[in-house]
Amino acid sequence: MSTPLILLPGDEVPKDQLPHSKSNNPLKVGPGLRLLSQPSAKPTSSNHVLTATQAGILTTDAKRNNVSILSFSNRRYIPAMNDLVIAQVHHSSVDFFHCIVTPHTAHALLGQLSPQLKQGDLVYARVLSVGVGAGAEVEITCVHPATGKAEPGGMGPLNGGMMFDISTGMATRLLRASSSSADENExxxxxxxxxxxGKKLESIGGFELAVGRNGKVWVDCSNAGENEVKATIAIGQCLQGTDEHNLNPTDQKKLVTRTLKAMKL
Incomplete structure (x- = not known):
């Protein structure tokens, strides 16, 4: 088993660590990396120049031809283009909803062409732009800029449910797991x-999940009837417990069993 490659901000990704896909699909650059240059003539994965923008472990997927940084667990989130985030509406102006993405950064701007929202509403959105330099405005969207229609993947208002705080590292892991197929996500x-x-709560209606790279996870168990609140809290506790204690797979299963039993589910 090869030793994981840990990168620090500014480190260049070694070319021999980039995925070598046999397909003609372009290299997909994920969170934590920045593309510095790309040759114009038939670019391949091996001649890209990438640098890390955050500390973490380099992860690659040759099948999907993508590369990203799996960040260490922390609470500070730095917005990056195309990140999925859960934002909360703080107030509105003529052209924008001003939304809280993190408590330590300026409000992100969400265009008024998006679904009508009010103060306190949660919205699942994608980072559209981050600007340049300190204090630059971050713009988010939940509609496709070309069509004006809702983005796929549950973009838009998050009605009902509950939101829980997790680390940014856990958020990345959850997004990777939720984007995998049923056969892969184990x-x-x-x-x-x-x-x-999912296995243990399927009998009561299952649940919906939205994960933001800004360290937020929204859980909805509205199909669970009278067990809705208990199931929602149980899921949040399991996710936070796995995150805080860095549980291995065996201990994660034990935590789920113990938590659901305590909630009488």
Whole structure:
């Protein structure tokens, strides 16, 4: 088993570590990396120049031809283009909703062409632009800029449910797990808590999940009837417990069983 490659901000990604896809699909650059240059003539994965923008472990997927940084668990989020985030509306102006993405950064701007929202509403959105320099405005969107229609993947208002805080590292792991197929998601990044919760809660209606790279996860169990609140809290506790204690797969399953039993689910 090869030793994981840990990068610090500013480190260049070694070319021999980039995925070598046999397809003609372009290299997909994920969170934590910045593309510095790309040759114009038939670019391949091996001749890209990438640098890290955050500390973490380099992860590659040759099948999907993508590369990203799996960040260490922390609470500070730095917005990056195309990141999925959960934002909360703070107030509105003529052209924008002003939304809280993180408590330590300026409000992000969400265009008024998006669904009508009010103060306190949660919205699942994608980072559209981050600007340049300190204090630059961050713009988010939940509609496709070309069509004006809702983005796929549940973009838009998050009605009902509850929101829980997690680390940015856990958010990245959850997004990777939730984007994998049913056959793949067992054990993605050592994370089995989602699949275990899905199996055990299927009989009461299952649940919906939205994960923001800004360290937020929204859980909705509206199909669980009288068990809605208990199931929602149980899922949040399992996700936070797995995150805070860095549980291995076996302990994640034990935590799910113990938590659901305590909630009488």
């Amino acid at each position: 054990g993605v990044d050592g994370l089995v808590v989602l699949s275990e919760l």
